Amino acid sequence: MITKKIDSVNFRFTSPEVIRSFSTIKVVTPDTYSEDGFPLEGGLMDLRLGVIDPGLHCKTCGARMTVCPGHFGHIELIRPVIHIGYVKHILILLKATCKECGKILLTPEEIEEYKQLLLKEETTEAAEEMTLQNIKEKSKKVTKCPHCKAKQDDIKLDKPTNFWANESQRLLPSQIRERLERIPDDEVRLLGINPEAARPEWTILTALPVPPVTTRPSLTLETGERSEDDLTHKLVDIIRINQRLSDNISAGAPQLIIEDLWDLLQYHVTTYFYNEQSGIPPARHRTGRALKTLFQRLQGKEGRFRHNLSGKRVNFSARTVISPDPELSAGEVGVPQEIAEILTVPEHVTEHNIKDLKKLIKNTQYPTVNYIIRPDMRKKKITELNRDEVIEELTTGYVVERQLIDGDVVVFNRQPSLHKHSMMTHLVKVLPGKTFRINDAAATPYNADYDGDEMNMHVPQSEEAKTEAKELMSVKKQILSVRHNQPLVVGQHDHVSGAYLLTKEGQEFTKEQTARLLSSIGIKSALGKPKYTGKEIFSMIIPNNMNLEYFSKKLAAGLSPEEAKKQKHDSYIVIRNGKIISGAMDSNSVAGSLLKAVYKQNGPEQAMLYIDRATKLTLESIMITGLTSSLEFYKIPEKTQKEINKVVKDAEKQVDELIKTYTAGKLERSPGKTEKETLEDTIMSVLNEAWKDSERRLEEVLPEDNHALIMARCGSRGNLTNVNQMASVIGQQAVRGKRLLRGYKSKSLPHFKENDISAISRGFIESNFVKGMAPLEYYFASMGGRDALMDKGIQTGVSGYLQRRLINALLDIVVTSDGSVRDSAGNVIQFAYGEDGTSPEKGEGDNAIDLSNYVRGTTVFEREEYREDRDLAVDIEIETEGFEE
Amino acid sequence: MTKNVLEHELVPKHEILTKTDAKKLLESLGSTLEQLPGITENDPTVKGLNAKPGDVLKITRKSPTAGTAIYYRAVA
Numbered sequence: 001m002i003t004k005k006i007d008s009v010n011f012r013f014t015s016p017e018v019i020r021s022f023s024t025i026k027v028v029t030p031d032t033y034s035e036d037g038f039p040l041e042g043g044l045m046d047l048r049l050g051v052i053d054p055g056l057h058c059k060t061c062g063a064r065m066t067v068c069p070g071h072f073g074h075i076e077l078i079r080p081v082i083h084i085g086y087v088k089h090i091l092i093l094l095k096a097t098c099k100e101c102g103k104i105l106l107t108p109e110e111i112e113e114y115k116q117l118l119l120k121e122e123t124t125e126a127a128e129e130m131t132l133q134n135i136k137e138k139s140k141k142v143t144k145c146p147h148c149k150a151k152q153d154d155i156k157l158d159k160p161t162n163f164w165a166n167e168s169q170r171l172l173p174s175q176i177r178e179r180l181e182r183i184p185d186d187e188v189r190l191l192g193i194n195p196e197a198a199r200p201e202w203t204i205l206t207a208l209p210v211p212p213v214t215t216r217p218s219l220t221l222e223t224g225e226r227s228e229d230d231l232t233h234k235l236v237d238i239i240r241i242n243q244r245l246s247d248n249i250s251a252g253a254p255q256l257i258i259e260d261l262w263d264l265l266q267y268h269v270t271t272y273f274y275n276e277q278s279g280i281p282p283a284r285h286r287t288g289r290a291l292k293t294l295f296q297r298l299q300g301k302e303g304r305f306r307h308n309l310s311g312k313r314v315n316f317s318a319r320t321v322i323s324p325d326p327e328l329s330a331g332e333v334g335v336p337q338e339i340a341e342i343l344t345v346p347e348h349v350t351e352h353n354i355k356d357l358k359k360l361i362k363n364t365q366y367p368t369v370n371y372i373i374r375p376d377m378r379k380k381k382i383t384e385l386n387r388d389e390v391i392e393e394l395t396t397g398y399v400v401e402r403q404l405i406d407g408d409v410v411v412f413n414r415q416p417s418l419h420k421h422s423m424m425t426h427l428v429k430v431l432p433g434k435t436f437r438i439n440d441a442a443a444t445p446y447n448a449d450y451d452g453d454e455m456n457m458h459v460p461q462s463e464e465a466k467t468e469a470k471e472l473m474s475v476k477k478q479i480l481s482v483r484h485n486q487p488l489v490v491g492q493h494d495h496v497s498g499a500y501l502l503t504k505e506g507q508e509f510t511k512e513q514t515a516r517l518l519s520s521i522g523i524k525s526a527l528g529k530p531k532y533t534g535k536e537i538f539s540m541i542i543p544n545n546m547n548l549e550y551f552s553k554k555l556a557a558g559l560s561p562e563e564a565k566k567q568k569h570d571s572y573i574v575i576r577n578g579k580i581i582s583g584a585m586d587s588n589s590v591a592g593s594l595l596k597a598v599y600k601q602n603g604p605e606q607a608m609l610y611i612d613r614a615t616k617l618t619l620e621s622i623m624i625t626g627l628t629s630s631l632e633f634y635k636i637p638e639k640t641q642k643e644i645n646k647v648v649k650d651a652e653k654q655v656d657e658l659i660k661t662y663t664a665g666k667l668e669r670s671p672g673k674t675e676k677e678t679l680e681d682t683i684m685s686v687l688n689e690a691w692k693d694s695e696r697r698l699e700e701v702l703p704e705d706n707h708a709l710i711m712a713r714c715g716s717r718g719n720l721t722n723v724n725q726m727a728s729v730i731g732q733q734a735v736r737g738k739r740l741l742r743g744y745k746s747k748s749l750p751h752f753k754e755n756d757i758s759a760i761s762r763g764f765i766e767s768n769f770v771k772g773m774a775p776l777e778y779y780f781a782s783m784g785g786r787d788a789l790m791d792k793g794i795q796t797g798v799s800g801y802l803q804r805r806l807i808n809a810l811l812d813i814v815v816t817s818d819g820s821v822r823d824s825a826g827n828v829i830q831f832a833y834g835e836d837g838t839s840p841e842k843g844e845g846d847n848a849i850d851l852s853n854y855v856r857g858t859t860v861f862e863r864e865e866y867r868e869d870r871d872l873a874v875d876i877e878i879e880t881e882g883f884e885e
Numbered sequence: 886m887t888k889n890v891l892e893h894e895l896v897p898k899h900e901i902l903t904k905t906d907a908k909k910l911l912e913s914l915g916s917t918l919e920q921l922p923g924i925t926e927n928d929p930t931v932k933g934l935n936a937k938p939g940d941v942l943k944i945t946r947k948s949p950t951a952g953t954a955i956y957y958r959a960v961a
Contacts, residue, residue, distance in 0.1 A: 818913075818914070818915075820914065822920075825920070826916055826920050827919075827920045827921075827922075828914065828916060828920055828921055828922060828957075829922070830956075831914075831955065831956060831957065832951070832954070834950070835946070835948045835950065835951045835954035836948060836950040836951030836954065837951070838950070
C-alpha cells in the first residue's frame with residue numbers, strides 16, 4: 001500500500017536571498033566558546049543554531065536535543081567568492097555570452113532557430129541535450145558580439161578558481177558576478193539552465209550558509225577539553241579572514257593587500273566545500289591531518305551514501321566463528337545458547353498461544369521472554385521483579401519477544417556475498433559452545449572453512465519475512481546452482497573419499513560394521529547376512545526410484561569408454577531402482593550427477609535427506625576404512641625412479657640438441673612464429689612431455705590402495721600432478737606463462753652463462769618434494785610461486801570490482817509475472833527471460849527443458865525384467881522425521 | 886558499400902508493426918511506448934525499413950535455446 005508517492009525531485013541553486021531567509025543568525029564572531037565555556041553570542045556555537053547538549057532547550061524552536069533538528073545561520077562574505085562546484089558552469093557561461101550585453105554570442109536568427117527547436121513537442125531528452133551542446137559549442141568560438149558588436153575576450157580557467165581574460169587580465173569574482181547577472185532569463189534557458197531554479201550569478205557566493213551545530217557536534221574529552229568538528233574549524237577560518245578583509249577595506253588598504261586577503265578567503269571557502277582539490281594544498285588540522293570537509297563527508301566508501309545510506313548496521317543479528325558438525329542437517333545451523341538468549345522473535349499473543357507464552361515468560365532460564373510490547377507499542381523488559389506482574393497483565397493484542405528456539409528461521413551469511421547461495425535460510429538448533437555450527441555440505445556454497453571464518457546470522461521479525469525466507473532461501477531450495485545447473489550444497493574432501501572407500505569394488509563390511517554404519521544415519525533394520533558390500537550399504541540412502549547410468553568423470557578420466565565399461569577403476573556407474581549395480585561413488589556422484597538426479601526426481605526434501613545421510617554415512621565409513629597420508633605413499637620403486645630420471649635426462653638432451661639446431665640456423669619455423677619463438681615452444685613442449693611421461697609411469701607403479709592415489713582418483717583432493725611433483729619431478733616453473741628469464745642480463749641467475757637457454761637454467765626442476773630441491777631449484781620455485789600469488793591477488797581484485805559494477809547495474813531488474821524482464825521504472829529489458837523464458841535450474845545441459853525424464857520411461861532399466869526385488873532385508877522407508885520443519 | 890543491411894545474414898528479420906498490432910502489444914504488456922527498448926532513428930535497419938519515430942519494430946532472432954525469439958524495439 002502506497003500512501004504517499006514522490007512525484008518528482010527538483011534540485012536548485014541556493015540564492016543569497018534563500019540563504020539569508022534560512023538563517024536564524026548572522027555569524028560574525030570567529031570563535032566558539034567564551035573563557036567560561038559558554039557559547040558566544042553570534043559565534044559558531046550560538047545557542048540559536050541548535051542544541052547538542054542533553055537537557056538544554058533550543059533558543060530558536062524551544063525543542064530538546066533529539067527533537068530540534070538544528071537551524072542554519074549564515075556568514076555575509078565581504079567580497080564574493082566562487083563556489084568550487086560550479087567552476088565548469090561559470091566557464092561555459094562566460095564563454096557563451098557577451099561581456100558587455102550578456103546575450104548569447106549568436107545571431108538573433110540563430111537564437112530564434114534554436115528556440116523553435118527546443119520548443120518542438122516531440123524532441124527527446126537526448127535531442128535537447130544535443131541542441132544545448134550545439135549552442136554552447138557554437139557561441140564559444142564567436143569573437144565579436146552579434147548584438148552590441150563588442151569585442152570578446154578569450155576566457156581561460158586557471159584551475160581551480162582563477163579566471164583570466166586574454167591571458168593577462170585577471171577576472172575578479174565580483175566582475176564575473178556582474179557579467180553573469182547581465183545574462184537575460186530567456187537566454188539562460190537556451191543554455192540549458194532554468195533561471196528560476198538557478199540564476200547564473202548564484203554560482204558566485206555572497207552569503208555562506210552556516211550549518212546547524214547538530215551537523216558538526218563538538219566532542220568533550222574526559223579532561224573536560226572541547227574538541228571541535230572539522231567543519232567548525234573551517235568556518236572559524238572563513239569568518240576570521242572575512243573579518244580581516246573587511247577591516248582592511250574600511251582602513252583603505254592598498255588593492256594588492258586586499259586581493260591577497262580575497263584570495264585567502266577564496267581558498268578557505270573552496271577547501272570548506274572540497275578539501276582534495278588538485279592545485280591547492282589541503283587545509284590541515286593542527287596535528288597535520290587533512291580536514292574532512294563537506295564533500296569528503298559524502299564521497300566514497302566511507303562517505304554518507306555508501307556507508308550510512310546504502311549500507312547500515314542492523315539489529316537482530318549475530319556474528320561468530322563457525323565450526324563443522326556432521327550431526328546437524330545441512331539445513332540447520334547450530335546457534336550458541338548465549339546468542340539465542342539475546343536474539344528474539346516477536347510472537348503475537350492470541351487466544352491460542354497465550355497459555356504457552358505465559359508459561360514461557362515464567363521461565364527464569366533459557367527459553368524465556370526478553371521483552372513484551374503493549375498494544376500502545378510501549379516496550380517493556382522482563383526482569384526478575386516484574387515477571388509475575390507481566391504474566392498477569394498479558395492479554396491478546398500484546399506482542400511477546402521470545403528468545404530464539406530450535407526450529408526458528410534465520411538467514412545465514414558469509415561475506416563476500418557473491419551469489420544467492422551466500423545468504424541462505426537455516427533452521428536454528430540451539431547448542432552449547434560459542435561458535436555457529438554447520439554441516440560441512442553447507443560450507444561449500446558459502447565457500448567457508450573453519451580456520452577462523454566468521455559468519456553472520458539474521459533473525460526475520462515478521463511472519464511475512466519468515467515465510468519468504470523459508471520458501472525462497474532455504475538451503476534445500478538452494479541445492480542446485482542456477483549458474484552451473486549443478487548441486488552446490490555438497491560434501492567435500494572426506495565425504496567423497498569416504499563414499500569411494502565405501503562403495504569401491506570388493507569393499508565388504510561385517511555385520512557389526514554394517515550395523516554401525518546404518519545406525520549412524522538412523523536406519524534400523526534386521527541384518528540377515530554375515531557380510532555386506534559397501535555398494536549395498538550406500539544403496540540404502542538412494543531413493544528407490546533412481547535409475548541412472550553414467551561414467552564417473554574422475555574415475556574414468558583418461559580411460560576409453562570400452563575400458564571404463566569393463567569397470568576399470570570402478571568407473572561405470574549403474575544404478576537401478578535405487579541400487580548400485582556397479583561402479584564406485586566419486587565426487588561426481590556425491591556432488592554431481594546422482595545428487596542432481598535425486599533433486600530433480602524427488603524434490604528438495606529428499607535431496608536434503610540424501611545429503612544429510614550421505615555426509616554422515618561417508619564420514620562413518622571413512623572412520624572404519626581409514627585414510628591417511630604417509631611418506632611411504634610417495635616412494636616409488638628404484639626401477640621406476642631410474643626410468644623417470646632417464647626420461648628427464650633424455651628430454652634435457654633433446655633440448656640441447658634443439659638449441660644446437662637453432663644456433664646452426666637449421667630449425668624449421670612453425671607458422672606465424674620466429675625461429676626463437678619456435679625454439680622456445682618446442683623446448684617447453686619437450687619438457688612438458690617428459691614431465692607428463694613421468695606422471696604416467698608413476699601412475700602405473702603406484703599400488704591401487706595408495707591413499708594419495710585414491711584421493712586423486714575419486715576427486716576428493718589433489719590430483720596426480722601433485723603426487724608426481726612429490727614423488728618424481730616438480731617440473732617447469734613459469735613467470736607470466738613463460739620460462740624464467742628475469743633478474744639478470746640474459747640469464748635467470750648469476751650462475752649461468754648469458755643466453756643459456758637450456759632446461760636447467762630456465763627453471764626446470766628435476767628434483768621432487770620428497771627428495772628436496774637444489775638451492776637453485778628452490779630459488780626458481782620461489783619465483784614461480786610468487787608470480788602465482790601475485791596473479792591470484794590481482795585477479796580477485798579485478799573480478800571483485802567487475803562483480804560490484806555488474807551488481808549495481810542489474811540490481812533492481814526482475815522477472816515480472818508476465819514473464820518479461822523489467823527494471824524498477826517498468827522499462828522492458830527482455831520480453832521473455834533469456835529469450836526462452838525458462839529457468840536454467842530446470843533445464844539440463846544445453847537444453848532449456850529436461851526431457852530425459854520422459855524418455856527414461858523407455859530405458860532398459862525401467863523394463864519389467866529388471867524390476868527384481870532387492871536383496872537386503874530392508875526397504876528404504878525414507879524417514880522425513882527430524883528433517884521437516 | 887550502400888548495401889541494405891537488412892539483407893545481411895547476421896542481421897535478424899526486422900519488420901514494422903502496424904499501428905493496431907503495436908497498440909495490442911503495449912496493451913498486453915501494460916506499458917507505454919517509452920518503456921519498450923529503444924532504437925535510434927539513425928540505425929541502419931530503421932533507415933532501411935523507412936521507420937519513423939513512434940513506430941515499433943518486431944525483430945525475429947534465432948536463438949540457441951528458444952529456436953526463434955521475438956523482440957520489440959520502439960523507434961525513438
